[in-house]
Amino acid sequence: MTPPEMRDLARRLLACEAVAGESSEPAESALLRVFEKLRQSLGTFAGVDGFQSLAFRALTQAKSEAPGLWAVQVDANGSLQGLGELKPQQVKFEPQLGSDKDQASEGGVILIARLLGLLHLFLGEAITLSLMRNAWPGATFDDRVAENGRES
Amino acid sequence: MSTQDKVTINKLPTGVPGLDEIVGGGLPEFSFNIIAGAPGSGKTTLAHQFVFANATPERPALYFTVLGESAIKMLRYQQQYTFFDPAKLPGSIRFINLSQVVLEQDLGSVLKEITKEVEKANPAVVVVDSFRTMVRKPESEMELQSFIQRLALFLASWQATTFLIGEYAEDELRDNPIFTVADGLFWLRQTTERNSIVRKLQIVKLRGQDSVPGLHTFRITDAGVQAFSRTFGLTARKRNPPSGRRLSFGIAELDKMLDGGVREGDSVLVAGSSGTGKSVLATQFIAEGVRQGEPGIVAVFEERPEAYAERATSLGLDLETPQKDGKLTILYLRPLDLSVDETMQSILDAVQKIGAKRLVIDSLAGFEMALSPGFRADFRESLYRMIFALTGIGVTILSTVEVDESFTEFPFSTYSISFLCDDILRLRYVSIDGQLRKIMVVIKMRGGNHAKDIREYEITSKGVVILGKRLTNYQGLISGIPVHGERSDPQE
Numbered sequence: 065m066t067p068p069e070m071r072d073l074a075r076r077l078l079a080c081e082a083v084a085g086e087s088s089e090p091a092e093s094a095l096l097r098v099f100e101k102l103r104q105s106l107g108t109f110a111g112v113d114g115f116q117s118l119a120f121r122a123l124t125q126a127k128s129e130a131p132g133l134w135a136v137q138v139d140a141n142g143s144l145q146g147l148g149e150l151k152p153q154q155v156k157f158e159p160q161l162g163s164d165k166d167q168a169s170e171g172g173v174i175l176i177a178r179l180l181g182l183l184h185l186f187l188g189e190a191i192t193l194s195l196m197r198n199a200w201p202g203a204t205f206d207d208r209v210a211e212n213g214r215e216s
Numbered sequence: 217m218s219t220q221d222k223v224t225i226n227k228l229p230t231g232v233p234g235l236d237e238i239v240g241g242g243l244p245e246f247s248f249n250i251i252a253g254a255p256g257s258g259k260t261t262l263a264h265q266f267v268f269a270n271a272t273p274e275r276p277a278l279y280f281t282v283l284g285e286s287a288i289k290m291l292r293y294q295q296q297y298t299f300f301d302p303a304k305l306p307g308s309i310r311f312i313n314l315s316q317v318v319l320e321q322d323l324g325s326v327l328k329e330i331t332k333e334v335e336k337a338n339p340a341v342v343v344v345d346s347f348r349t350m351v352r353k354p355e356s357e358m359e360l361q362s363f364i365q366r367l368a369l370f371l372a373s374w375q376a377t378t379f380l381i382g383e384y385a386e387d388e389l390r391d392n393p394i395f396t397v398a399d400g401l402f403w404l405r406q407t408t409e410r411n412s413i414v415r416k417l418q419i420v421k422l423r424g425q426d427s428v429p430g431l432h433t434f435r436i437t438d439a440g441v442q443a444f445s446r447t448f449g450l451t452a453r454k455r456n457p458p459s460g461r462r463l464s465f466g467i468a469e470l471d472k473m474l475d476g477g478v479r480e481g482d483s484v485l486v487a488g489s490s491g492t493g494k495s496v497l498a499t500q501f502i503a504e505g506v507r508q509g510e511p512g513i514v515a516v517f518e519e520r521p522e523a524y525a526e527r528a529t530s531l532g533l534d535l536e537t538p539q540k541d542g543k544l545t546i547l548y549l550r551p552l553d554l555s556v557d558e559t560m561q562s563i564l565d566a567v568q569k570i571g572a573k574r575l576v577i578d579s580l581a582g583f584e585m586a587l588s589p590g591f592r593a594d595f596r597e598s599l600y601r602m603i604f605a606l607t608g609i610g611v612t613i614l615s616t617v618e619v620d621e622s623f624t625e626f627p628f629s630t631y632s633i634s635f636l637c638d639d640i641l642r643l644r645y646v647s648i649d650g651q652l653r654k655i656m657v658v659i660k661m662r663g664g665n666h667a668k669d670i671r672e673y674e675i676t677s678k679g680v681v682i683l684g685k686r687l688t689n690y691q692g693l694i695s696g697i698p699v700h701g702e703r704s705d706p707q708e
Contacts, residue, residue: 107313109313110311111286111315112316113316194303198307
């Protein structure tokens, strides 16, 4: 199972991007933007292959939790493909986040949470959060969020 | 050109304890350096220490990784070191992977990519790890030389201090264009000697800087690389002129034999066989110093500090109180694989910490045995460097050494180190009137008019006590088997 603190962090990132996007756009657009920002940020320092490996591993793990991700693939450049095939039941409203823009795919949450989980595993909390702050300069990431899975 | 017209080259801290001294005070700013060595020799760790010591958000460090260790794994391991501050990532320290460009494009594209990132970030420090993998592709020599030349010029113009890290073998040192272009060349070596690993660092070249030549031991601990300068960090210090002051042993008769005591800043060797009282004399010397307000260090190898202090107590000498007061440190040094330079650095650190004026090394045999076999070959040379450095700043050193008792010879030391000593005091057993008694004699005292007398002594509850007058009724005392003479004592 994805650790709750990673799911929480993933939800926050998806919510950030949902707010940034159009209200009418599908939930997977937020997932795509989060994933793309992570790809850019991690790809710079880990290389395309480095990111692709992590993303592939994260997707494999996520698929075992969210079968609706069956059609999603990570291509050689580390980009996500097949998101359009995401099953509707995998798209879930997050009532605590308040608006239509805060919609996020549960499958997407799991995928991002798995990717963050791998980063956390390999790099530790401090560096993972540093990378997040760099990719989302406007967002606030409290260390305790990752530690407790709750906002301070 | 006067001194004031010359350009000042700023020196940057290396972030590696001991290395600033070795490179002559710090790494020249804007220099283009190579760190070379075999895998596992500490190249990446050394570069990280430099990066963490110098990167700021305004002038960050760019760390380009190429094909070797993945950045994720590198960070995973490097963050275990205490110098690693995750808060510096990615604001002050930015990792950029160049693998794709290197794999798919030519050196020109690599240079273009580095240029783009440098122009964007305006870094103070640039590292390329591993540079070797970048230039391993079959490029023409001219193309490679041109690339290195342009890279060095560009990075210097952008006021970046650069490290290129590469796995090079020693025989590649010649005819390699990269070494010609480099301002600094740091070579890290790691060899196995019996059961020990010996790590050594050499500054093969460093332009514009008075670096310390030779091979310097280094160690990698949880604090990263720590280097031990061959000069123990004391080269910058001015040698003190001899004060002419005499230091007492706290034994009046012995002080008389030494023309008033040991000269301050001398190196004294007390040589004798087991049980002759070398350690007792050494303890009295250090205790007398403390009594006179001179802080002291005792480096022991054969017994624990508590036992050493207890033995002093049995002689009526209090070593506990000065230890508590910070006037005395008893160092117990029994590391099994430390280099001689590391061990000596521990002594030097202790000397400098309490401002010691007297140092006892008890004993040289124990010191040598505490070192791993691979380092024993360096023992004499390192000892010489340490004694020279410490006596130069006015520390008086007393070393004890055990010598095999012989009744046909009169050796001063089994280590051929008497040339290191200003003064030599020899203790030995002698067979007199059916008793095994003890005699001492001052063999040598550089620049002093010491007594020529052979004196008998005893070890009592008050320590070494010199008995009566010189022994005049015996011939051949130093042989250990004297012959009773007929003449009477001329002093009587």
